[in-house]
Amino acid sequence: MENIEPKSLNFIEQIIEKDLSEGKNGGVVYTRFPPEPNGYLHIGHAKSICLNFGLGAKYHGRTNLRFDDTNPTKEEDEYVQSIMEDVRWLGFQWEGEPRYASDYFEQLYLWAEEMIQRGLAYVDDQTSEEISAQRGTPQKPGIFSPFRNRSVEENLDLFRRMKAGEFPDGSRVLRAKLDMASPNMQMRDPVMYRILHSSHHRTGNKWSIYPMYDYAHGQSDYLEGITHSICTLEFENHKPLYNWFLDQIADVNHVRPQQIEFARLNLSYTIMSKRKLLELVEKKIVSGWDDPRMPTISGLRRRGYTPESIRSFADRIGVAKRDNIIDVGLLEFSVRDHLNKVAPRVFAVLDPVKLTITNYPSGSSEWLEIENNPEDPQSGSRKLEFGPNLFIERDDFMENPPNKFFRLGPGREVRLKGAYIIKCEDFIKDENGVVVEILCTYDPTTKSGEGQSRKVKGTLHWVNADKAVDAEVRLYDRLFNDEDPAGHKDLDFLDFLNPDSLQILNNCKLEPTLQNANPEDKFQFQRLGYFSVDKNSSQDHLIFNRTVPLKDSWVKQSK
Ligand code: ATP
Ligand code: MG
Helix, strand or coil, X not given: CCCCCCCCCCHHHHHHHHHHHCCHHHHCCEEEECCCCCXXXXXXXXXXXXXXXXXXXXXXXXXXXXXXXXXXCCCCHHHXXXXXXXXXXXXXXXXXXXXXXXXXXXXXXXXXXXXXHCCCEEEECCCHHHHHHCCCCCCXXXXXXXXXXXXXXXXXXXXXXXXXXXXXXXXXXXXECCCCCCXXXXXXXXXXXXXXXXXXXXXXXXXXXXXXXXXXXXXXXHHHCCCEEEEEHHHHHHHHHHHHHHHHHCCCCCCCCEXXXXXXXXXXXXXXXXXXXXXXXXXXXXXXXXXXXXXXXXXXXXXXXXXXXXXXXXXXXXXXXCCCCECHHHHHHHHHHHHHHHCCEECEECCEEEEEECCCCCCCCEEEEEECCCCXXXXXXXXXXXXXXXXXXXXXXXXXXXXXXXXXXXXCEEEECCXXXXXXXXXXXXXXXXXXXXXXXXXXHHCCCCCCCCCCCXXXXXXXXXXXXXXXXXXXXXXXXXXXXXXXXXXXXXXXXXXXXXEEEEEXXXXXXXXXXXXXXXXXXXXXXXXXXXXXXXXXXXXXXXXXXXXXXXXXHHC
């Protein structure tokens, strides 16, 4: 059911509504999502995407996609492409063409020259180690650089030569001439430009100097007319600097962006730093950025998550001002909740054992009509062929079952879903004592849906052995077995890898309707969970990924 109660406004919506009511920014709301193209997007970015694009849509505004591509050494076009694909897949469309901080390199450079001319920036010839050693501590003021009082002419000349590529990497920087005694360390003559002789994914070898994030970000917001520049809490103490840089260039008649910080998403049992995710990929601990165990958007997609489930997750967790940790179970709940409504239910036997109905007329069969999804009246029904040779799950049979085992055992009865009540008469073992066949009789008067009244406790899923299709099924579990794998001081996050995060089953038997399933199709395998067809699946080799089990097994374990 749709939630029809109006939700109370989150703190960012409150700020925006106040701005709108005061007529600020001409009544316009303009946000942006500003990823650095140095990795694939993860579920934390999804929160930021839903927030920025969601606000743009809610207030009839606009939202830009802007690549913060100021560090050519780590950025690649592959990441640009994947980011665009992920944002679109989540269901959002940015305003016009994607933007790039590198589009503004020329303007940023001109503003930097202006700042030099106004005595607000200087070239420092010290190494980054020397500069950071002079920064002081929050309690102790920093020390002036010996190059702080260079003349405007000398600064301009050096900066132009930095741009022209005359000096090696790391030999000089441009710094803002700000306040070495500020209690805010960010204000102590921050670096604005560094020398990097590195080819850029868009500007090639044109530039030998690149602007720092703090300088580029706010000015880019300004150039795009962004009204509300939403970022995560770690940028709170960068805000005075963000505003100071704007003060140097802002025109009173131009929209001035306002930085607003919110708490980043932290998820239990998950790491979210792109650097660490890259390590998992490079060390081949996972199969790639879109390995279904990765918290990346492409990994979640391949795992079987839907855009709707990720958006509703973002909605459920809301927007907070303080850091917190969200239980990954809530993400799993969101996808279960959505797939329960939309995924057709089918029969699949993951660990098959043969079951033969000895009193079924041999050589004959019949078609049974089976409902696709009782949660979705539109989903209709399908026909499955029933006969004497079946497969059931191996663990649905026990040779010596306890009383409470409501499945199959010698002399016991169960219903085969959508079919008949059967009784186990005997079973056959191989020379190793492994059960290889279960022999049953069926009661022809108990056909499902024909008003018969006999009831039994257990209902099992099954597939017809003569018609079943083969498949590979991959069962995924959490990649880490610790709630906060990156949060241990003396231990590496890789020490907490869950050795059982992937289990591959090669001998699964599926109902024949699944023969034509296409990549990303989603199903509920009855009694087992939700499964999605892998991107590498084909009709010759079907591959399914388990998205989530039907119930949260981790909750059960801890009870
Ligand atoms: P990471 O720390 O994973 O490397 P990042 O902050 O360096 O991420 P960016 O590409 O700079 O990644 O992030 C783009 C946007 O996404 C930024 O506005 C950032 O604040 C936001 N973002 C990143 N991680 C999260 C998160 N865990 N929760 C919410 N927003 C996030
Ligand atoms: Mg960042």
